[in-house]
Amino acid sequence: MLNQADTHAGYLDPILIRHRHNANDLLQILIAAQDHYGYIHSDAIDHLSGQLGLPRSKIEGVSGFYSFLHLQASGEYRVLFSDNITDRMLGNMDLMQSLCSQLWVEPGKVSEDGLLSINTTSCTGLCDQGPALLVNNIAINRLTQERVNAIGELIRERLPVSAWPAMFFAIEDNIRRRDVLLGSHPKPGSALAALLQQGAAETLQQIKISKLRGRGGAGFSTGSKWELCRDAPGEQHYVVCNADEGEPGTFKDRVLLNSYADRVFEGMTLCARIIGATRGFLYLRGEYRYLLEHLQAVLQHRRQQNLLGDAILGQADFNFDIEIHLGAGAYICGEESALIESLEGKRGTPRNRPPFPVTHGYLNQPTVVNNVETFAATCLICLQGGAWYAGIGTETSSGTKILSVSGDCERPGLYEYPFGVTVSQVLSDCGAKDTQAVQISGPSGVCIAPDEFNRRIAFEDLPTAGAFMVFDRSRDMFEVARNFVHFFKHESCGFCTPCRVGTSLLSNMMDKLSHGHGSPYDFAEIEKLNVLLQSTSHCGLGHSACNPVLDTIARFRPAYDKRLAHKEFVPAFDLDRALSQARQMTGRDDTGAHLERSHE
Amino acid sequence: MSQSNTFTLDGKTIPYSEGQTIIQAAMAAGEYIPHLCFNPEFKPHGSCKLCTVKANGRQTASCTQHPAPDMVVESDTKEINDERRTLLQMLFVEGNHFCPSCEKSGNCQLQATAYQLNMMSPHFDQFFPDRPLDASHPDYLLDFNRCILCSLCVRASRDVDGKNVFALSGRGIKSHLIVNAKSGRLADTNFSGDDKAAHVCPVGVILKKRVGFAIPIGSRSFDEQPISATPHPQGACPVGPRSNAATLPPHPTVKDA
Amino acid sequence: MNAPTKKLRVATTSLAGCFGCHMSFLDIDERLLELVQLVEFDRSPLTDIKHCGPCDIGIIEGGLCNAENVHVLREFRANCKILIAIGACAINGGLPAQRNHLSLSAILEEVYHAQHGLVDGFIPNDPELPLPLDKVHPIHEVVKVDYFIPGCPPSADAIWKVLTDLLAGKEPELGHGLIHYD
Numbered sequence A: 001m002l003n004q005a006d007t008h009a010g011y012l013d014p015i016l017i018r019h020r021h022n023a024n025d026l027l028q029i030l031i032a033a034q035d036h037y038g039y040i041h042s043d044a045i046d047h048l049s050g051q052l053g054l055p056r057s058k059i060e061g062v063s064g065f066y067s068f069l070h071l072q073a074s075g076e077y078r079v080l081f082s083d084n085i086t087d088r089m090l091g092n093m094d095l096m097q098s099l100c101s102q103l104w105v106e107p108g109k110v111s112e113d114g115l116l117s118i119n120t121t122s123c124t125g126l127c128d129q130g131p132a133l134l135v136n137n138i139a140i141n142r143l144t145q146e147r148v149n150a151i152g153e154l155i156r157e158r159l160p161v162s163a164w165p166a167m168f169f170a171i172e173d174n175i176r177r178r179d180v181l182l183g184s185h186p187k188p189g190s191a192l193a194a195l196l197q198q199g200a201a202e203t204l205q206q207i208k209i210s211k212l213r214g215r216g217g218a219g220f221s222t223g224s225k226w227e228l229c230r231d232a233p234g235e236q237h238y239v240v241c242n243a244d245e246g247e248p249g250t251f252k253d254r255v256l257l258n259s260y261a262d263r264v265f266e267g268m269t270l271c272a273r274i275i276g277a278t279r280g281f282l283y284l285r286g287e288y289r290y291l292l293e294h295l296q297a298v299l300q301h302r303r304q305q306n307l308l309g310d311a312i313l314g315q316a317d318f319n320f321d322i323e324i325h326l327g328a329g330a331y332i333c334g335e336e337s338a339l340i341e342s343l344e345g346k347r348g349t350p351r352n353r354p355p356f357p358v359t360h361g362y363l364n365q366p367t368v369v370n371n372v373e374t375f376a377a378t379c380l381i382c383l384q385g386g387a388w389y390a391g392i393g394t395e396t397s398s399g400t401k402i403l404s405v406s407g408d409c410e411r412p413g414l415y416e417y418p419f420g421v422t423v424s425q426v427l428s429d430c431g432a433k434d435t436q437a438v439q440i441s442g443p444s445g446v447c448i449a450p451d452e453f454n455r456r457i458a459f460e461d462l463p464t465a466g467a468f469m470v471f472d473r474s475r476d477m478f479e480v481a482r483n484f485v486h487f488f489k490h491e492s493c494g495f496c497t498p499c500r501v502g503t504s505l506l507s508n509m510m511d512k513l514s515h516g517h518g519s520p521y522d523f524a525e526i527e528k529l530n531v532l533l534q535s536t537s538h539c540g541l542g543h544s545a546c547n548p549v550l551d552t553i554a555r556f557r558p559a560y561d562k563r564l565a566h567k568e569f570v571p572a573f574d575l576d577r578a579l580s581q582a583r584q585m586t587g588r589d590d591t592g593a594h595l596e597r598s599h600e
Numbered sequence B: 001m002s003q004s005n006t007f008t009l010d011g012k013t014i015p016y017s018e019g020q021t022i023i024q025a026a027m028a029a030g031e032y033i034p035h036l037c038f039n040p041e042f043k044p045h046g047s048c049k050l051c052t053v054k055a056n057g058r059q060t061a062s063c064t065q066h067p068a069p070d071m072v073v074e075s076d077t078k079e080i081n082d083e084r085r086t087l088l089q090m091l092f093v094e095g096n097h098f099c100p101s102c103e104k105s106g107n108c109q110l111q112a113t114a115y116q117l118n119m120m121s122p123h124f125d126q127f128f129p130d131r132p133l134d135a136s137h138p139d140y141l142l143d144f145n146r147c148i149l150c151s152l153c154v155r156a157s158r159d160v161d162g163k164n165v166f167a168l169s170g171r172g173i174k175s176h177l178i179v180n181a182k183s184g185r186l187a188d189t190n191f192s193g194d195d196k197a198a199h200v201c202p203v204g205v206i207l208k209k210r211v212g213f214a215i216p217i218g219s220r221s222f223d224e225q226p227i228s229a230t231p232h233p234q235g236a237c238p239v240g241p242r243s244n245a246a247t248l249p250p251h252p253t254v255k256d257a
Numbered sequence C: 001m002n003a004p005t006k007k008l009r010v011a012t013t014s015l016a017g018c019f020g021c022h023m024s025f026l027d028i029d030e031r032l033l034e035l036v037q038l039v040e041f042d043r044s045p046l047t048d049i050k051h052c053g054p055c056d057i058g059i060i061e062g063g064l065c066n067a068e069n070v071h072v073l074r075e076f077r078a079n080c081k082i083l084i085a086i087g088a089c090a091i092n093g094g095l096p097a098q099r100n101h102l103s104l105s106a107i108l109e110e111v112y113h114a115q116h117g118l119v120d121g122f123i124p125n126d127p128e129l130p131l132p133l134d135k136v137h138p139i140h141e142v143v144k145v146d147y148f149i150p151g152c153p154p155s156a157d158a159i160w161k162v163l164t165d166l167l168a169g170k171e172p173e174l175g176h177g178l179i180h181y182d
């Protein structure tokens, strides 16, 4: 008779073999294993533990970290509504409620028959075509009531997701403005050929001359990063492309990977040649899993063209290949050291730095981590020269930047501009009217008001990883900030005290204001939390978690004043409601069975 | 040329050697910097942030930060102590810390550090999380209500005992400690009272049964001296090997939860 | 200590507490005589006053477990210039808050209906009785509290120190040995 573990061996062993029983691939193995039942079976963990030589506690600990991994049955259909503020503005909550009532299930719970679960998830990167959802990790865009009704019907009929109408999954690029990057179409391999012609050292020199800075947010000099990595001693060097794109309102990497994947992989290959790497990884956020097949095909095609693999373009000493690793619903894995932990099959907790990845990255070896757009840009530089690139944009921000524009505007989508473009230019190009605010670079960026719309997109003024969310005057900026604060609370990795507890406290305070229990006392508390999180948090997530609140308090004070119903401190909870259980149990409703709101 | 291998801590000159972090050098010089997840026997972790100092004007965790020559480190200042107190208050409201009924009281680093920093109240609203305890093991009890997620037991079990009895799971505010058993119960792991992991918890989570409250109030670790004057508390475990626990008469087994 | 010209008025009460903090207060022993030179008592277990009037200092033992606790606490807050939370229960809910991980309905059900040996049990619904809150709360979650004296109970010395500091117009401070949570 087969014992419990053997029944799991059937589907697990091929996965294990594919990953060469490599414990560093634990996350990838778990993602694949979950496909079988829609969750990771407890007996499956026994088998994996035995085969990988990992303690069960480690496997459970890793599974427990990622939102998209489940240790309990969570339905044959797992529906996750994207819950960015832009989805909210497009009515996602009503649509979710409607699907829930159609299918008789409460948000966050599994239906009684075990058929499905419905919940929310952080921004899925479809803000230009929302509201969006993921069903079994596959994205559906442009939700309408009709579409939601149809989805309810398909689930009731138990039709497999693979058989659902293709139009549901038709994700659009929505490129609205092309500049040097989106507007050029060099032949795959041409940048590599240029590199081989001019030599790795010279190519690096050109990248330094170009003054290219990272597009993932921090803006570190790409040339210096590659040089530091090249010069760092190590048995192996690695190239990692950060395609985690988790910052709400950002979706340019999605389009680059969909329509410019060759360029991205070629940039990684350039880097490999320069730093001397033979292995590279693309860390693809779980929300973009629908791109996986396409990306694998591009990689395969490149191998066939001898642009990847052994002896690239006939150079005997030029061997490099790229693996795609999937994320599983954890924004923090966009932080480069957390990303590396995740690549190593661990919980995505940011490391202590220094040392930095350039010297101690994947498996403690020198590693370059760059954003998708950064790699794509290096191809252009390789082909057209550093000086040409440095001539675009501003003095300290060379080249172009792709903005992901969403929110209240007629033409959401991608806009590529030379650095230095003003916010008002972008607003007029995208057809934004009556704009009240723009959130630049997502919740961890800045929120600006109309008197700042002459400011420029550039590292020296408004640095951005790409998000550009527009809010018109009908929007409540307090609710915008509250949505962002909930995002940070959900995405805090929990490693350090200030962020783990502080994001919950902040979220509770914003809820308290929203419920009409706010007073100046709570303002002072928010200010105090902000100082603490900025100064003591372990990583950028904690440092920026209070930004949305501070920015909106500074600029949209009336949205908060409305909520300051009280001059003096009042409790966060409703005292009268706190008696409701007792009222119900005793059947009382006399005056003594109630507590008025406050004493004031 | 100033090639000094010293930095200053609140104005005092502290020598350091290559590889030492600020807190390690400070401790070696007999100086106290509040800390919880740091234990001199283990590799620094850097998660609780209690050891935050200002190094050349920038806040940083002193347990992971390496000093630089002539670095100016500020630790015992009102600003930093206020921040530390707030971090402690966060830890207190995040869990359920009812010291009067806790066997670790008087020997607890969290509590002693809170005394040291004059924490008079938890300040924030309590989260009152629901964290059932695990009394399955015949000799040890796990009261997760008090876990501050410092990872010391995880590190001790993995790095010293070679067992991986403990691990962290969950994320964010839902982070929690788990044990290495399919049942989720300590009794079904290979945990033993001789493990290092049995003696490193700085708070009252991993507790030996039947020896609680053995040391009278007044003679517990931090009754006589504040934590700042107690050299290297190292998770001072009242029921660890250093205590007289073994000589106590056995009590009837607590009914398994 | 120099006697102030006018005596300070002090009120004390026990909400969801065990009177242990009050007992500890009385433990200041002969210093109580010194204290009555300086203060007079308003509502307190030591007096027969039913409602708290205008006071300089209000001292609250115990957390909030029912509607009456809330009324009394608010009366104190409204009438006392300085409000002090004394003891673990007032400060973090203490022992009564150990019920917080259970639902109140489940508790009432268990206590009045389900428990073995109960026949026709019913949940008391007399309007005279205060209704329990669904959770026990420390008092600072409901009103602003000015000072805290931790301990279960705090020692007489700790209470004495805080009161005398306040009477002397100083910011109260408990040092090593006086600050404890158990």
Ligand SMILES: Cc1cc2nc3c(=O)[nH]c(=O)nc-3n(C[C@H](O)[C@H](O)[C@H](O)COP(=O)(O)O)c2cc1C
Pocket: A213, A214, A215, A216, A217, A218, A219, A220, A242, A243, A244, A245, A246, A247, A331, A332, A333, A334, A335, A336, A337, A369, A370, A371, A372, A374, A539, A540, A541
């Ligand atoms: C919380 C957090 C999330 C991040 N998310 C991303 C991301 O999704 N994509 C990205 O490229 N960089 C992200 N970063 C920045 C990376 O840590 C890193 O700086 C970047 O990938 C380096 O590439 P670049 O130099 O090309 O910008 C994030 C940083 C933090 C602190």
Ligand code: SF4
Pocket: A332, A349, A350, A491, A492, A493, A494, A495, A496, A497, A499, A500, A537, A538, A539, A540, A541, A542, A543
């Ligand atoms: S700041 Fe937040 S996300 Fe970053 S390490 Fe700390 S808990 Fe994790």
Ligand code: SF4
Pocket: B096, B097, B098, B099, B100, B102, B103, B104, B105, B106, B108, B109, B110, B111, B146, B203, B204, B205, C181
């Ligand atoms: S662990 Fe420490 S702080 Fe927590 S209840 Fe026990 S003695 Fe108090």
Ligand code: SF4
Pocket: B146, B147, B148, B149, B150, B151, B152, B153, B154, B166, B177, B200, B201, B202, B203, B205, B206
């Ligand atoms: S049980 Fe103790 S040692 Fe382990 S993580 Fe929790 S507080 Fe730290």
Ligand code: FES
Pocket: B034, B035, B036, B037, B038, B045, B046, B047, B048, B049, B050, B051, B052, B061, B062, B063, B064
């Ligand atoms: S002691 Fe340094 S972070 Fe915990």
